[in-house]
Amino acid sequence: MDNLALKKIANEVRKGVVTAVYSAQAGHPGGSLSATDIDTFLFFEEMNVDPAKPDDPDRDRFVLSKGHTAPALYSVMAQKGYLPVEELKTFRHLGARLQGHPSMQYLPGLDMSSGSLGQGISAACGMALAAKIDKKDYRVYTLLGDGELEEGQVWEAAMFAGAKKLDNLVVIVDNNNLQIDGNIEDVNNPKPIDKKFEAFNFHVICIDGHDFDQIRAAFAEARNTKGMPTAIIAATTKGKGVSYMENNAGWHGKAPNDEQYATAMEDLDAIGAALEA
Amino acid sequence: MGDIKKVATRESYGHALEELGAVNSNIVVLDADLKESTRTCYFAKQFPERFYDCGIAEGNMMGIAAGLAAAGKIPFASTFAMFAAGRAYEQVRNSIGYPHLNVKIGATHAGITVGEDGASHQCNEDMALMRTIPGMVVLNPSDDIEARAAVKAAAEYVGPVYMRFGRYAVPVFNDPDMKFEIGKGSVVKEGKDVTIVATGICVASALDAAEALKGEGIDAEVINICTIKPIDEEILIASAQKTGKVVTAEEHSIIGGLGGAVAEVLSEKCPVKMCRIGIEDRFGESGTAGQLVEKYGLDGKGIAAKVRAFVKA
Helix, strand or coil, rough: CHHHHHHHHHHHHHHHHHHHHHHHHHCCCHHHHHHHHHHHHHHHHHHCCCCCCCCCCCCCCECCCHHHHHHHHHHEEEEEEEEHHHHHCCCCCCCCCCCCCCCCCCCCCCCCCCCCCCCCCHHHHHHHHHHHHHCCCCCEEEEECCCHCCCCCHHHHHHHHHHHHCEEEEEEECCCECCCCCEHHHHHHHCCCHHHHHHCCCCCEECCCHHHHHHHHHHHHHHHHCCCEEEEEEEEECCCCCCCCCCCCCCCCCCCCCCHHHHHHHHHHHHHHHHHH | CCCCCEEEHHHHHHHHHHHHHHHHCEEEEEECCHHHHCCCHHHHCCCHHHHEECCCCCHHHHHHHHHHHHHHEEEEECCCCHHHHHHHHHHHHHHHHHCCCCCCCECCCCCCHHHHHHHHHHCCHHHHHHHHCCCCCEECCCCCHHHHHHHHHHHHHHEEEEEECCCEEEEEECCCCCCCCCCCEEECCCCCCEEEEEEECCHHHHHHHHHHHHHHCCCCCEEECEHHHHHHHHHHHHHHHHCEEEEEEEEEHHHHHHHHHHHHHHHCCCCCCEEEEEEEECCCCCHHHHHHHHHCCCCHHHHHHHHHHHHHH
């Protein structure tokens, strides 16, 4: 799939994110929009997954360690065919499969329940270990927030992955520099992120998380890295694609009102039109 | 029970894992730098390719177990009860309980019989914590025979199980051919005047107490509850109806463990007078396991004294 096609899908994913959060009048748009391009590449290019066979034992796995950005995951899964796009409007509603944070008990295709920060990366390590034990080729991907790196468990898991040489594991950090209380450096500085993962025996690749050429190259490099896990530190823009949400920590966990929703969809329609031109 | 053979249930856990490893290649054992203490070292020696030391990082170990289970393995995550149920509570709840993953938690060194290490390592709250997690099975075996049977039953059961074992060697009194079933208690001694519902190491103590009380004309029934959750309501109600007086005995806080579970059942379905024996809302302390069991009234003598006072009150 070429970059233009990926960009078009990503733009549709972003519309789904905004629509889901607007419909729920709750949820986390900022970090969903920053992670959208990475999620899109994973599900449409990188991972060996098939919505018709969500339980295939040989499939690649994805664990959304930053579980609050479920809107992006649900939306990319909808684009891929795991669920109807229309179902995104049920996000966070009573009785919905699309729980506020991902629950594998509710929605086939989710490889892990997540939401409590720092825990997804551990489960991803367990899956990667299972592949090693079973001598299977599947790979495991986990997406973390940069604020999430403040959780000590992330580093327990990173130490384990490095120590056990889990080269079938890729940790992606959505480095949008913002968390609920503000700039990550002002709250409790997790930087330097690259040097930390290097110190934990990871192969580290730093990229622009919105540039599909760089995303593609990074995952290829990860695939070719043997004997150690890979960490991709993706520099991103929180709220990417929606003008008033970009780089604004206030949009970490807030839903747009009617007017803001209309503006957001206009912004994304304009991006979509430019991609068609 | 002076001359009877004594075995610590952590020892039973280690041997049961070793046996299971030989017949089920899906079993993976995890530990957190305590393999000699938890006795997972036996499995590690036999099956090094299925044993992983996660180091001193219990929260991560629970997540690793969750991931292994999600990928089809049957992980046994092993550490002290303090760290399994205490330190890693939220990981157990959110990464194992909420997705209802097939993880087995082997928690050794539970209760005050940890002994000399003192209160920091004496977890008297684990059954209360684990019991509140929806779908979590909680097992607290009473001796070597029951502990081995419990580990095997846990391996066959699909879903999360918390198993509690001790450091201290305790009498082996169960029938070697006992049938173990998750969720079923057993009447180990019939009686008519008072029911002693006991769990873990207190079952043997309760039998000692019943023997002592017999000489005083108090005919105590003793029920062994290994499965703290789901608890055997039927056996509790039937005995309460018969005796009208129920005492619980456990090496755990009297808040939220066996005493709490029994009170929840009986207060709603068969209200009777109750007395809870256990650790009375306090921390433990250093001492030998034997000294602590005596001081905290969890031996036959201590239980007999409480039951005597309760029956006569």
